[in-house]
Amino acid sequence: MTTAALIVAAGRGVRAGGALPKQWRPLAGARVIDHTIAAFRAAGLDRIVVVVQADDQNPLAGVVTVAGGATRQASVRAGLEALADDPPDLVLIHDAARPLVSPALVSRICAALESSDGAAPALAVTDALWTGAEGRVTGTRAREGLFRAQTPQGFRFAPILAAHRTAAEGAADDVEVARAAGLDVAIVPGDEDNFKITGPEDFARAERRLGGAMDIRTGNGFDVHRFGDGDHVMLCGVALPHSRGLQGHSDADVGLHAVTDAVYGALGAGDIGRHFPPTDPQWKGAESHIFLSHAVGLAAGRGYAISNVDLTLICERPKIGPHAPGMIASLAGIMGLAPDRVSVKATTSERLGFAGREEGIAALATVTLVAP
Secondary structure, three states: OOEEEEEEEOOOOHHHOOOOOHHHOEEOOEEHHHHHHHHHHHOOOOOEEEEEOOOOOOOOOOOEEEEOOOOHHHHHHHHHHHHOOOOOOEEEEEEOOOOOOOHHHHHHHHHHOOOOOEEEEEEEOOOOEEEEEOOEEEEEEOOOOOEEEOOOEEEEHHHHHHHHHHOOOOOOOHHHHHHHOOOOEEEEEOOOOOOOOOOHHHHHHHHHHHOOOOEEEEEEEEEEEEEEOOOEEEEOOEEEEOOOEEOOOOOOOHHHHHHHHHHHHHHOOOOHHHHOOOOOHHHOOOOOHHHHHHHHHHHHHOOOEEEEEEEEEEOOOOOOHHHHHHHHHHHHHHHOOOHHHEEEEEEOOOOOHHHHOOOEEEEEEEEEEEEO
8 A cells, every 4th residue: 555644844943942833943963853854764654745834945855845835634625635636545634733744654554544534643541620710729630541642543445535625614633534524543551751842941852863963973082102221001091011012101001191182082182292292391200090091081171071981001021910990990080980880902913013012002992972
């Protein structure tokens, strides 16, 4: 059977605030209506009609647009009439302001239409119901058998078109139009995420659900330090006994330097040298946790949380494995992370290159930042 989506987008949406009707306002990198159309395409529907105000000049690619009427009911009728020249078997009538409709919900409605004239999603009312006046509770109502209606409301095309052609004005939705014409309408389980954007707070809720508000950044850091005189090396804030030490302007902690540069890189904030110039004598011999703490603080100041850290140390010696738990604990403490968000591992270069000749240690780090 063929199925068409009829999206009603002719309302003005004044309760949502803003200069534009809510269906045309930006949401998670697109417009509300764009997300709604994309949801039906994701559900496998290619034939989509959108009912708009006659004076709307907003472009919509790949869909048919139809001028709506003075009421929602009139707009739906206009959309159905536009489909009538080449009628589909089924039509799903949906509010443009519900951009989170899922393919699973569309499938449930279409499946129910195999045995019913209509099918609509709904959620059972679970909260207590009151009546009230002048800010006071005046009574209660039983909630048994009550449902919160959603869209898309699906119908076999010919019966719903006939119902709309004869319907009196003032119906609450298409289910009421259908029932007034004697059509049976099945209730299918709705979806809490399929809410209608009504007020300003709903935009924030939809943004969170669509993921548009989350900013995820990844940075890489790479550093090398040569061996010189000494009896230990500093790695991730831990002193490892060794026959030689690492050379550098600071304490030469190649692990902390790589992680620090990864944080700066994710922020687009340069590298350690920009923030702590090696020409500045105050950083001579400085402990490298100072640099990493600065990078972490800079990320926090810009609204980012550190999701995880992955550090690889490249050397023949010293052996890293026995010291990895201590390094993880040290990194986690400096960065304010749980240990399971920190990885420290090691590899060799198979005796190739400067690391293979035991001339120094290299480190490669990756850090992910998230702004919720």
